[in-house]
Amino acid sequence: MSKKKRRRIFKPFRRASRPGAVPGTIRPAADAPPPLIDLFAYDEHRVHRAKNVTAEEVARARGSARVVWINVSGLGDADVIRSVGQTFGLHELALEDVVNVHQRAKVEEFEHYLFVVARMVRNHQERLESEQFSLFIGSNFIVTFQEHVGDCFNGIRNRLRSPESPLRSRGPDFLAYALLDAVIDAYFAPIEAFGESLERIEDELEIRPTPELVGQLHQIRSDLLLLRRSIWPQREAINNLLRDDNRLITRDTRLFLRDVYDHTVQLVDVTETYRELCADLRELHYARIGHRTNEVMKVLTIISTIFMPLSFITGLYGMNFDTSASPFNMPELHARYGYPMALAAMATTAGILLYFFRRRGWLHREI
Known part of the structure; x- marks a missing residue:
């Protein structure tokens, strides 16, 4: 695989803040898209949904319902991010981590809220990418930040519209569980596709090994490495949510988070197995070529x-010459x-x- 292709799979490490900058400086990347803000305000009796709201509308919605979910898609406007942070009392160091999207999955505890960083996986232009998902859990609010528009939360939005949904009668910690569960479950589809591709490649290697199969194996192995780098820290972060005795996470929600942790462990195991299988198939290819x-x-x-x-x-x-006259005929x-x-x-x-x-x-x- 060419270097250009590898750079498309693994984005280079770039920190927006320059060395010596004031801590808490919110400096989005130059190519970050402009933010779009979606609003959900709900309780067990009613739900209010608004798309493309302004920062002022977010401030007015603060405390309008038992749970308020603000989702910001796009990190290209520092003023909007700062305004949302001021509305909910978010620390500037946490907001700096929001725009510096190279963060490792983690959980940080502040006085009145939890700050969780996760990695979302998505297919963009037929290639696998990982992007940062930032989540703030408060006593009556959830604030989420995404790098781009488009996510895996449509199912959760549909559940919030249903009066019978458990999401409507529970607190923001249960919504945070549902969001993290959707993030983790989104990994299963590409991993299952990799398993089918590896099975196909193994069958083709038994029939006729070709250089194209080695290229496919290398690309799958690179994608699996991307998934591994995203999943491993998330297992530790979710485990921290299970261990920490924080008043913002109820005991009932911890039971559901345990299921998310089990899914994460399963993803880690399958990813490691497929990476080893890629190496084995590549060795099989070279062995058959040598044979x-x-x-x-x-x-x-x-x-x-x-x-x-x-x-x-x-x-x-x-x-x-003619040896007829020679004794040695x-x-x-x-x-x-x-x-x-x-x-x-x-x-x-x-x-x-x-x-x-x-x-x-x-x-x-x-x-």
Whole structure:
């Protein structure tokens, strides 16, 4: 795979804040899209949904319902991010981590809220990408930040519209669980696709190994490495939510988070298994190529060995002189059947060599 292709899979590490900048500086990346803010305010009796709201509308919605969910898609406007943070009392250091999207999955505890960083996976233009998902859990609010528009939360939004949904009767910690569960479950689809691709490649390697299969294996292994780098820290972060005795996470919600942790462990195991399988299939490819090369060399060596005595005989009888007057006459040089007898001698020699090779097992081709 070319270096250009690798750079498309693994984005280079770039920190927006320059060295020596004031801590808490909110400086989005130059290519970050403008933010779009969605609002959900709900309780067990009613739900209010608003799209593309302004920062002022967010401030007015603060405390309008038992649970308020603010989702910001796009990090291209520092003023909007700062305004949302001021509305909910979010620390500037946490907001700095929001716009610096190279963060490792983690959980940080503040006085009145929890700050959780996770990694979302998505398919963009037929390639796998990972983006940062930032989550703030308060006593009556959830604030989430995403790098781009488009996520895996449509199912949660539909559940919030249903009066029978448990989300409507529970607190913001249960909504945080649902969001994290959706983030983790989104990993299963690409991993299942990788499993099907590896099974197909293994079947094709048994039939006919080609260089294209090695390229596919390398790309799958790179994508699996991307998933591994995203999943491993999230297992630790979710485990912290289970261990920490924080009043913002109820005991009932911890039971559901335990299920998310189990899914994360399962993803880690499957990812490691598939990465090892990629290495095994690549070694199988090279082994079959080496075996095929050895078979070709063996056939060529046998052919050369057979023709060595035949070349000697034809070279000996091809010497350009007459020995009729010499006491050392070349046998059958002037005989009537000398030519067919020479051909018979060469055929007999070749037959004896072939019989010898077969008895020794050198002509047996292993599949």
